[in-house]
Amino acid sequence: MLRIFIHRLLLGIATVAIVSGIIFAAVEALPGDACTAILQRDASGERLANCRRELGLDRPAATRYAEWAFGAVRGDLGISAHNNKPIASLVGDRLKNTLLLAGCSLALGIPLALFLGVLTGLRRDKFSDLALSTIAIFAMTIPEFVTATVLIFVFSIWLGWVPGIVTASASSPLSAFFPGIVLPVIVLTMVMTAHIMRTVRSSVIDVMSSDYVQMASLKGVPYWHIVFRHALPNALLPAINVIALTVGWLLGGVVVVEKVFNYPGLGHYMIDSISDRDLPVVQAIALIVAAAYVGVNLAADLLAMAFNPRLRTLKARSP
Amino acid sequence: MSDGPATLVATTARPSRIASVIREVLSRPSGFIGLFLVIAHVLLALFSPFFAPFDFKAMNANAILSPPDATHWLGTDQLGRDILTRTIMGGRQAILVTAIATPLAVAWGGLLGIYLGLAGGRLDDILMRVVDAFLALPWILKMLLMIVTFGTGIGVLIPTLAFFYGIPVIRIARAATQNIVARDFVLAARARGHSRVSIMRRELFGNVRDALMVEGAMRWSWMLLAFTSLSFLGFGVSPPTPDWGLMIADSRNFMAIAPWPAFAPVIALSSLIIGINLTADALAKALGIDRAQAAVH
Numbered sequence: 001m002l003r004i005f006i007h008r009l010l011l012g013i014a015t016v017a018i019v020s021g022i023i024f025a026a027v028e029a030l031p032g033d034a035c036t037a038i039l040q041r042d043a044s045g046e047r048l049a050n051c052r053r054e055l056g057l058d059r060p061a062a063t064r065y066a067e068w069a070f071g072a073v074r075g076d077l078g079i080s081a082h083n084n085k086p087i088a089s090l091v092g093d094r095l096k097n098t099l100l101l102a103g104c105s106l107a108l109g110i111p112l113a114l115f116l117g118v119l120t121g122l123r124r125d126k127f128s129d130l131a132l133s134t135i136a137i138f139a140m141t142i143p144e145f146v147t148a149t150v151l152i153f154v155f156s157i158w159l160g161w162v163p164g165i166v167t168a169s170a171s172s173p174l175s176a177f178f179p180g181i182v183l184p185v186i187v188l189t190m191v192m193t194a195h196i197m198r199t200v201r202s203s204v205i206d207v208m209s210s211d212y213v214q215m216a217s218l219k220g221v222p223y224w225h226i227v228f229r230h231a232l233p234n235a236l237l238p239a240i241n242v243i244a245l246t247v248g249w250l251l252g253g254v255v256v257v258e259k260v261f262n263y264p265g266l267g268h269y270m271i272d273s274i275s276d277r278d279l280p281v282v283q284a285i286a287l288i289v290a291a292a293y294v295g296v297n298l299a300a301d302l303l304a305m306a307f308n309p310r311l312r313t314l315k316a317r318s319p
Numbered sequence: 320m321s322d323g324p325a326t327l328v329a330t331t332a333r334p335s336r337i338a339s340v341i342r343e344v345l346s347r348p349s350g351f352i353g354l355f356l357v358i359a360h361v362l363l364a365l366f367s368p369f370f371a372p373f374d375f376k377a378m379n380a381n382a383i384l385s386p387p388d389a390t391h392w393l394g395t396d397q398l399g400r401d402i403l404t405r406t407i408m409g410g411r412q413a414i415l416v417t418a419i420a421t422p423l424a425v426a427w428g429g430l431l432g433i434y435l436g437l438a439g440g441r442l443d444d445i446l447m448r449v450v451d452a453f454l455a456l457p458w459i460l461k462m463l464l465m466i467v468t469f470g471t472g473i474g475v476l477i478p479t480l481a482f483f484y485g486i487p488v489i490r491i492a493r494a495a496t497q498n499i500v501a502r503d504f505v506l507a508a509r510a511r512g513h514s515r516v517s518i519m520r521r522e523l524f525g526n527v528r529d530a531l532m533v534e535g536a537m538r539w540s541w542m543l544l545a546f547t548s549l550s551f552l553g554f555g556v557s558p559p560t561p562d563w564g565l566m567i568a569d570s571r572n573f574m575a576i577a578p579w580p581a582f583a584p585v586i587a588l589s590s591l592i593i594g595i596n597l598t599a600d601a602l603a604k605a606l607g608i609d610r611a612q613a614a615v616h
Contacts, residue, residue, distance in 0.1 A: 018449060
């Protein structure tokens with residue numbers, strides 16, 4: 001177990017290292033750099049050269065990558081080209097807001113998804129399954145900005161129940177985001193619930209038709225006893241990995257939702273930074289999101305192994 | 320199927336299989352509705368310029384944000400442009416770009432995935448790390464970086480979408496291949512001394528094809544989601560070209576006084592995406608593939 005843990009951890013670190021290389025190379029390939037962003041129209045000749053020397057941008061890319069990477073490991077993400085503040089604090093505020101958004105969605109979505117997944121799995125091909133599974137397809141495939149627009153129209157403009165836009169600034173206390181956070185949470189919960197529910201459903205169907213469940217049923221074990229004692233502990237295992245994928249998606253893919261509702265989170269900040277060519281910030285956010293994705297998936301793998309001893313000996317490849 | 324000798328069945332299997340898959344897709348209500356929506360959208364995208372009632376960029380200062388009436392069936396937008404015209408033409412860019420990018424993504428991702436699943440070894444280990452690294456980055460960040468660097472033309476969007484959306488296909492194709500490389504007929508081909516290319520072509524491709532078809536249908540809907548989201552955010556189709564994402568973004572500013580410009584593009588885009596997914600679902604069931612196993616975006 002410890003050996004597998006170390007192996008997975010090293011693979012995860014390798015993945016993050018490759019990501020950091022990709023991010024650095026991609027940002028390096030963009031036209032312009034921090035100095036053209038700072039100086040804007042004055043970016044030419046002597047001043048540009050001076051600025052680059054001051055910020056160390058005239059050194060070779062490999063040196064700068066090493067410096068950036070080691071800084072990031074220590075928690076120093078550099079300076080924003082846009083307003084000269086340390087990125088760690090700028091990103092920290094937004095990360096906190098995104099975590100609030102993601103946390104609310106997960107707290108609402110995971111229990112709902114597990115319940116609906118088990119329900120539809122047990123009632124396979126009955127009316128309730130067909131109806132819920134079809135709604136799930138709608139929920140997970142209609143673009144977030146469409147759902148958001150419809151929800152804003154219905155609940156904010158038409159009924160006037162909740163604000164359609166978040167007006168709090170990035171550094172506001174968390175309480176300032178209520179009730180504006182309600183609609184973004186609903187949009188995210190819908191997508192997430194649909195994904196997790198479908199996995200749980202197919203896994204419940206798998207397990208319920210397996211030999212040992214049939215055996216228990218033939219022995220005369222009561223139905224609900226089979227469901228809760230025999231089937232669900234196995235059927236819910238795949239949910240761990242899907243939830244991890246969803247958390248990774250929540251931390252990065254909420255970009256559109258945050259932008260639509262003007263929610264001051266990490267994704268919104270990422271779009272603004274790309275528009276402003278604030279490259280150090282883009283690099284930092286990309287690295288944080290990728291590390292979170294890898295970390296959450298690693299945790300899910302380990303959790304799945306802890307619950308399922310078979311995975312420990314099978315030398316299962318990373319999913 | 321007749322009870323004829325096996326050789327007879329084998330020679331007629333190929334054309335009849337495609338027909339039977341299509342028949343099976345159509346026999347399900349989801350497949351029928353889905354395929355109907357997709358075909359209707361594709362036809363509309365192809366022929367809408369010929370019967371659009373107005374010029375899509377003609378502005379009418381006397382009819383700004385006017386509600387639906389006899390002249391403008393779905394009303395007009397904030398510049399007095401006809402919404403019906405812009406809606407039926409608003410999917411052309413999105414459908415064109417994604418309909419080209421999807422087969423490209425499935426082709427390169429599928430081929431590389433099958434090869435890696437067959438070959439294994441050091442190359443497989445290294446490339447799968449890189450695949451994981453790409454999958455760890457949110458799609459929108461990857462797309463935006465490319466767009467900021469190279470612009471938003473069709474010439475940039477098609478290869479960019481094809482590249483990024485081919486990466487998860489590598490995983491699917493590789494996993495599907497690994498499921499069958501240990502089977503006897505592949506071992507037999509190896510024992511006969513067939514080359515890897517020959518094994519891929521003759522033994523593997525036909526067995527992985529079903530999974531790739533379902534995957535392709537899903538990639539298509541995700542590409543549409545990406546394309547229209549980018550337009551919505553202002554990084555995709557540039558005005559005055561009509562586009563659903565752009566139309567919905569424009570309509571948001573006037574929603575409190577004039578909600579109708581949003582309705583038509585919302586319904587158009589949703590019906591296309593739902594159509595693709597219903598078709599993909601019916602296709603997956605017809606081919607016996609568990610669609611829910613696919614990863615998030």
